[in-house]
Structure formats: structure tokens, C-alpha cells
Amino acid sequence: MTEQTPRICILGGGFGGLYTALRLSQLPWENDEKPEIVLVDQSDRFIFTPLLYELLTGELQTWEIAPPFVELLQNTGVRFCQGIVSGIDTEEKKVQLQDNTEIPYDRLVLALGGETPLDIVPGARYYAYPFRNLTDVYRLEQRLRVLEASAADKIRVAVVGGGYSGVELACKLADRLGDRGRFRLIEVNDQILRTSPEFNREAATKALTAKKVFLDLETKVESIEEETISLEYKNQVDTIPVDLVIWTVGTKVAPVVKSMDLQHxxxxxxxxxxxxxxxEHPEIFALGDLADCCDAEGQQVPATAQVAFQQADYTAWNIWASLSDRPLLPFRYQPLGEMMALGKDNATLTGLGIKLDGSFAYLARRLAYLYRMPTLDHQLKVGFNWLVRPIIDTLSQ
Incomplete structure (x- = not known):
């Protein structure tokens, strides 16, 4: 690394990290200013997490929502490095990877996302299935196939957490398993989707009821065993037989981030x-799940994919500005509404004065997410496949 060639190291290839890298590659750098951009992620694929649920129902294929980083970063000048971050030396300005690789940096972007906390309840780490990345999807798919191939009359599924992830999972799995599934959605509060618009909550409740998903509200998980889950409701604990427990509650910061000598x-x-x-570290930028961030109006911003998507633009611009002696911009969050899948061919969409549910909302959600996919090339591939796949499926029947 020379004085003339600054290096920007981006840790994490989710919405925050990947979109920051892509935006940086598009900014109008002077020839002698153009930096080296390195994107580091432990996986070899980007994951479009809002569409992860569709893998379980076969509505989408892995390549559509999890394209390889190498493919996405072709012709961008961004170098991809697959590895696990083991340490960050903010004094020496170096990132250490588990394979002992060291990456010096001039600007560092922390976008490592969060992890699913499985240490909240006894047994969760061993018997509950998280749902955050492709590895989680593969593990869950494998378990579902075992259950579907078994002689059991009913497949008993407990989904812990009545937020967006829990509701979407319950609806998709209910569609997949049909009458063979027995579902309960467990939520510690007195309603599902507590922070969501009432329209979404009502549509979700209606969809869950239609799919015969039982709601355990004001219910706390006491413990999880291999074939049972213990639930506390109004100071009474019941132990219920279960075949599959899926954990969607909460998020925690990665240990490597917690260990950094920064303000937390x-x-x-x-x-x-x-x-x-x-x-106190203007050369380091943080966004997404691991950032405690307020916008230009001083409002705390939620840790969502939509926020990380918007933060990426500002992060890229501000890095460019900081390296070219231009003024930096305060982050301005624009809430664009919320979208949620409620099974096959059903969704809700709220925001910008619009309220939709049903099949039209499902289509609008798909198109909105197609527009947000990371590169034009990938958008065209996926969009074309969405157009021709129904035709091929019809002809093959």
C-alpha cells in the first residue's frame, strides 16, 4: 500500500458491506485518488435475506437470492477476500483473519451484521434452528426432509418469535407442510409484530389463522429439549412435544466487534x-446491525435491511468525501414502508400512503426486491428467470 493508493477495507458482505463496496466503485475518483477496495466475508455468497424464506417453499432458487461475490464484483475493481475476522487493531490500522492474513487499511467499514443469540434459553443452542443465513437454511431443509420422509402422522413445529421473521417462516412452512403440519408461534408480548403498522398485524393474524397456526401470546420459552419445549404462560409451565423448534428472536453483536476498544x-x-x-475514530465507519446510529434529526434508526441499504450510500459517499477533502453528509433515513410475505402468493405492503395485501402485494414485493438486488446484471438474470419459469413449468406439466 502506498501513500498514493489508500486502501478501504470493508468487513461483512451483507446489505451494508456489499452495497457500500459497489457504490464506492461507482464514485468519480480522480485517477491518482482511486483507492484499493477490499471486501471481506466468511461466506462466498451474498444473501438477499428478505427472500430467504422462499427457498423453503421452492418459490426461488439459491442462485437467485445468493449469488457469489466474485460474480457480483466482476468489473468493479473491488477485490473479494473470503475469510473470518479474528481481530482488528485500530492503533496499527490492521485487520487480522483466522488464516493469519493481515489487511492494512486507511478506511475501515464495519458491516459484520449480527448473530442469532441461542444462549438465552437452556437447550436452544443444541435443539433450536436459527434462520439467518444459507447454512441455517440448509440445516433446516435437511431436518424438514427427514420429518417429511418419516411415518409420523403430524409434524409439530414451534416458531419462537412473533416478529417479521417468525411470522414469515410460520406462513411459508404452513404452506409447505399443509395439513400435515401442526404449528405454534410463540411470542412473549401480547401481540405479534408489535412495532409494525396495524394493517400488517391484522393481515398477518388473518393469514396465520387461515393456515391454522396457533398463537402463544404472552408466553415465555423456559427450555428446549430434543423432543419437547417448555412454555411459561401466566406463571404456569407446560411441556409440549415438538419435532422442530425454529428460533428467530433477537440479534447480538459478534464477539470480535464487542472486543474492539471503541465506544459501545x-x-x-x-x-x-x-x-x-x-x-473518536473518524477513519472507521459502522453500519447495519452492529451500529448504534442516529440520523440527521437525532432519531435512533432501526437495525433493518432497509436501513443498512440506505446507510451504504452515505457510507460510500462519506468515505469518498473524507479521502478527497469534501464535506461529509449526515445520514438521513427515509422510511419507505414495510413488506412481508404471508405464504405463497400472499404478502402485505405498507408505506408512502399505500396499503396492499394479497397476491398483488406479493407481486409488488417481488418487483421491489428485484429492483434492490445488487447489480443490473443480476437483476436482469433473475427478472428473466421469473418471466420464463412459469412458462417452462406449465409446458413441462
Whole structure:
């Protein structure tokens, strides 16, 4: 690395990290200013997480929502490095990977996302299935196939968490298993989708009821065993037989982030200013799940894919500005509404004065996510496949 060639190291290839890298590659760098951009992720594929559920029902294929980084970064000048981050030396400005590789940096982007906390309840780590990445999907798919191939009359499924992930999973799995499934959605609060618009909550409740998903509200998981789950409701604990427990509750910051000598909040998230720079470390930017961030109006922003998607634009711009002596911009979050799948051919869409549910909302959700996919080339491949696949399926019947 020379003085003339700054290096930008981006840790994490989710919405925050990948979209920051792509945006940086598009900015108008002067020839003598153009930096080296390195994207580091432990997986070889980007995951479009809002569409992960569709893999379980066969509505989408892996290549559509999880394209390889190498493919996405072709002709961008961004170098991809697959590896697990083991340490970050903020004094020496170096990132250490588990294979002992060291990556020096001039600007560092922390976008490592979060992890599913499985240490909250006894037995969850051993018997519950998280749902956050492709590995989780493959494990869950394998378990479902074993259950579907068994002689059991009913497949008993408990989904822990009544937020977006839990509701979407319950609906998709109910469609997959049909009458053979016995579902319960467990939520500690007195309603599902507590922070969501009422329209979404009502549509979700209607869909869950139609799919015969039983709602355990104001219910706490006490423990999970191999074939049972113990639930506490109004100080009474019941132990219920179960074949599959899926855990969708909460998110926690990765240990490598928590161990950094930076300013953290109580949840371990890194505190940033409004330009997404880490407090007392202007050369480090943080976004997504691991960032404790306020927007230009001083409002706390939620840790969602939509926020990370928007933060990526600002992060890229502000890195470019910081390396070319231009003013940095405070992050301005624009809530664009919420979308949620409620099974096959059903969804809700709210925002910008629009409220939709049913098959039209399902189509609108698909098109909105197609538009947000990372590169034009991938958008065209996926869009073309979505057009021709129904025709091929019809002809092959």
C-alpha cells in the first residue's frame, strides 16, 4: 500500500458491506485518488435475506437470492477476500483473519451484521434452528426432509418469535407442510409484530389463522429439549412435544466487534456519529446491525435491511468525501414502508400512503426486491428467470 493508493477495507458482505463496496466503485475518483477496495466475508455468497424464506417453499432458487461475490464484483475493481475476522487493531490500522492474513487499511467499514443469540434459553443452542443465513437454511431443509420422509402422522413445529421473521417462516412452512403440519408461534408480548403498522398485524393474524397456526401470546420459552419445549404462560409451565423448534428472536453483536476498544452501547453496538463514523475514530465507519446510529434529526434508526441499504450510500459517499477533502453528509433515513410475505402468493405492503395485501402485494414485493438486488446484471438474470419459469413449468406439466 502506498501513500498514493489508500486502501478501504470493508468487513461483512451483507446489505451494508456489499452495497457500500459497489457504490464506492461507482464514485468519480480522480485517477491518482482511486483507492484499493477490499471486501471481506466468511461466506462466498451474498444473501438477499428478505427472500430467504422462499427457498423453503421452492418459490426461488439459491442462485437467485445468493449469488457469489466474485460474480457480483466482476468489473468493479473491488477485490473479494473470503475469510473470518479474528481481530482488528485500530492503533496499527490492521485487520487480522483466522488464516493469519493481515489487511492494512486507511478506511475501515464495519458491516459484520449480527448473530442469532441461542444462549438465552437452556437447550436452544443444541435443539433450536436459527434462520439467518444459507447454512441455517440448509440445516433446516435437511431436518424438514427427514420429518417429511418419516411415518409420523403430524409434524409439530414451534416458531419462537412473533416478529417479521417468525411470522414469515410460520406462513411459508404452513404452506409447505399443509395439513400435515401442526404449528405454534410463540411470542412473549401480547401481540405479534408489535412495532409494525396495524394493517400488517391484522393481515398477518388473518393469514396465520387461515393456515391454522396457533398463537402463544404472552408466553415465555423456559427450555428446549430434543423432543419437547417448555412454555411459561401466566406463571404456569407446560411441556409440549415438538419435532422442530425454529428460533428467530433477537440479534447480538459478534464477539470480535464487542472486543474492539471503541465506544459501545449496552447491547454491544458501536456508537457512531451522524456521518456513520465511529466516535473518536473518524477513519472507521459502522453500519447495519452492529451500529448504534442516529440520523440527521437525532432519531435512533432501526437495525433493518432497509436501513443498512440506505446507510451504504452515505457510507460510500462519506468515505469518498473524507479521502478527497469534501464535506461529509449526515445520514438521513427515509422510511419507505414495510413488506412481508404471508405464504405463497400472499404478502402485505405498507408505506408512502399505500396499503396492499394479497397476491398483488406479493407481486409488488417481488418487483421491489428485484429492483434492490445488487447489480443490473443480476437483476436482469433473475427478472428473466421469473418471466420464463412459469412458462417452462406449465409446458413441462
Amino acid at each position: 452501547n449496552q447491547r454491544g453496538q458501536i456508537t457512531t456519529n451522524q456521518t456513520l463514523q465511529v466516535v
